[in-house]
Amino acid sequence: xxxxxxxxxxxxxxxxxxxxxxxxxxxxxxxxxxxxxxAKFDRIGAQTVTGDLEHPIDHALEGCDAVIFAAGSGGKTGxxxxxxxxxLGGIRAAVAALVNGAERFVMLSGLExxxxxxxxxxxxxxxxxxxxxxxxxxxxxxxxxxxxLDYSIVCPGRLNDESRPEEVRILPDIHVDLxxxxxxxxxxxAVLVACLDEPATIGRRFGVVNGSVPVETALKNLGPxx
Numbered sequence: 001x002x003x004x005x006x007x008x009x010x011x012x013x014x015x016x017x018x019x020x021x022x023x024x025x026x027x028x029x030x031x032x033x034x035x036x037x038x039a040k041f042d043r044i045g046a047q048t049v050t051g052d053l054e055h056p057i058d059h060a061l062e063g064c065d066a067v068i069f070a071a072g073s074g075g076k077t078g079x080x081x082x083x084x085x086x087x088l089g090g091i092r093a094a095v096a097a098l099v100n101g102a103e104r105f106v107m108l109s110g111l112e113x114x115x116x117x118x119x120x121x122x123x124x125x126x127x128x129x130x131x132x133x134x135x136x137x138x139x140x141x142x143x144x145x146x147x148x149l150d151y152s153i154v155c156p157g158r159l160n161d162e163s164r165p166e167e168v169r170i171l172p173d174i175h176v177d178l179x180x181x182x183x184x185x186x187x188x189x190a191v192l193v194a195c196l197d198e199p200a201t202i203g204r205r206f207g208v209v210n211g212s213v214p215v216e217t218a219l220k221n222l223g224p225x226x
Contacts, residue, residue: 001196002027004064004102006053006093007071008046009037012108012159015189016068017046026196031060053089058096066104067097068192079125086126090133094140098149105149106195108188109134111157111174111181111207122178134205152195153205156188157181162210166190168218169211181209190215198222 003020007013008030020028021044030041031051041048051060053071061067071089073081090107097105114131117124140148155174162184168191171181191208195201198219206222213221 001065001104002029002063003066003068003196004029004031004049004061006031006051006057006060006067006069007108008032008041008048010070010072010074011161012185012188012192013068013070014040015185016070016192017041018044019189019193021046023193026066026193029060029064031057053085053092056096057093058100061096061100061102064097064100064102066106066196067093067102068106068108068196069093070108070192072108073126082126082129087129087132090130091136094133094137094149094151095144098140098144098147103150104196105137105151106192107134107137107151107153108192109153109155109174109205111155111171111176111178113155113174138205150202152201152203154188154191154195155205155207156183156191157207157209159183159185159188161185164210166215167210167212168208168215169213170218170222171207171209172222174205174207176207181207183209187215191219194219 003026017028017030029047038048049060051057073085109130113127117127166187200222
């Protein structure tokens with residue numbers, strides 16, 4: 001499949017692109033915001049396309065079969081950017097994917113993402129933004145004339161750059177105690193890429209944290225969705 005990676009220049013997105021290039025089987029296209037970022041992907045042999053989630057991205061999806069959405073506004077921006085990128089950008093990408101025929105859609109989300117976060121959760125505006133985008137993706141047929149995406153919504157715990165075996169624990173329920181939920185970015189990238197080829201992940205939203213089960217085995221045995 002030709003796979004558009006949205007958020008390709010980010011910490012997780014860059015790992016996704018590299019993995020797609022190195023493992024073969026799929027053709028990644030890295031969506032970048034600035035031409036200055038192109039050289040980074042030229043060096044690893046990945047195609048690029050310039051696009052911005054605050055504007056239409058239909059051109060970026062030309063010829064693509066799938067999307068991995070790994071974009072985020074980041075912790076150094078205001079709440080306005082969280083809405084524009086994590087909420088509205090996620091919806092924009094999902095609609096553009098459907099309209100342009102890229103019906104396989106892998107969304108990077110997070111644990112405890114919900115349109116209406118309860119008290120005591122960290123960064124509630126981000127959890128609300130991601131929750132609203134996720135809910136839209138899961139209910140697209142109701143507003144898109146019966147058409148929807150073959151989606152997988154992947155919800156990691158607190159991310160880190162730890163180097164560890166690519167082994168996970170799947171959380172069917174994404175509403176959990178966040179105190180003991182960590183996910184390495186390298187393992188997360190492995191999960192996002194593996195979802196492309198694992199039918200058991202289609203139409204599912206699930207948590208993924210560091211664990212002891214190999215990624216492909218864990219996804220194949222995915223339990224009831226959350």
